[in-house]
Amino acid sequence: MSTTFHPTISEADFRGFEIVCYGDEDGHTPGTYANYEEASAAYAAGRESGVVDTICCSLNPIYLTLADFVNISNSNASDLLDMLGFRDAETGELEWAGSVPSPDMRARILVARALGSDVGIPAATTTGARGATMHDFGRRVGYFADVLTRLDVLLDACDRHDRDISWS
Numbered sequence: 576m577s578t579t580f581h582p583t584i585s586e587a588d589f590r591g592f593e594i595v596c597y598g599d600e601d602g603h604t605p606g607t608y609a610n611y612e613e614a615s616a617a618y619a620a621g622r623e624s625g626v627v628d629t630i631c632c633s634l635n636p637i638y639l640t641l642a643d644f645v646n647i648s649n650s651n652a653s654d655l656l657d658m659l660g661f662r663d664a665e666t667g668e669l670e671w672a673g674s675v676p677s678p679d680m681r682a683r684i685l686v687a688r689a690l691g692s693d694v695g696i697p698a699a700t701t702t703g704a705r706g707a708t709m710h711d712f713g714r715r716v717g718y719f720a721d722v723l724t725r726l727d728v729l730l731d732a733c734d735r736h737d738r739d740i741s742w743s
């Protein structure tokens with residue numbers, strides 16, 4: 576599971592639907608369609624004729640990509656969202672999805688740089704009570720400094736396109 580930061584999507588970014596095969600099956604036919612009705616009809620017809628399989632083929636909306644997204648694991652996102660102050664005022668729960676104007680995020684990044692922790696977490700391997708082996712790959716020192724710099728770049732793109740920044 577991961578969390579992705581990106582420019583807030585607008586209806587104007589919508590470009591239709593696509594059928595994509597994430598497998599390596601020969602003959603699975605990708606395609607792009609203007610609307611959901613055409614795409615879902617093609618998906619159903621593809622299942623009938625064998626060029627679409629629900630195991631490896633997906634029907635996705637297509638949006639214009641305005642900038643490279645910043646994608647991080649949820650374990651890192653948990654600490655990042657905490658540093659950025661994204662907690663519900665009443666429940667104290669982390670806000671795993673949201674959208675704020677770019678100046679709001681820039682202010683939060685300033686605070687995170689000043690007050691956040693960027694210490695490393697060593698890698699560790701543990702064995703559970705029933706024998707499952709768990710590898711935690713840890714986190715290197717300076718990881719969040721790099722993520723915050725990537726968010727700066729993303730915010731520049733948000734500003735160029737007059738968009739808020741969203742995450743989920």
Ligand SMILES: [Zn+2]
Nearest residue numbers: 596603631632
């Ligand atoms: Zn496929």
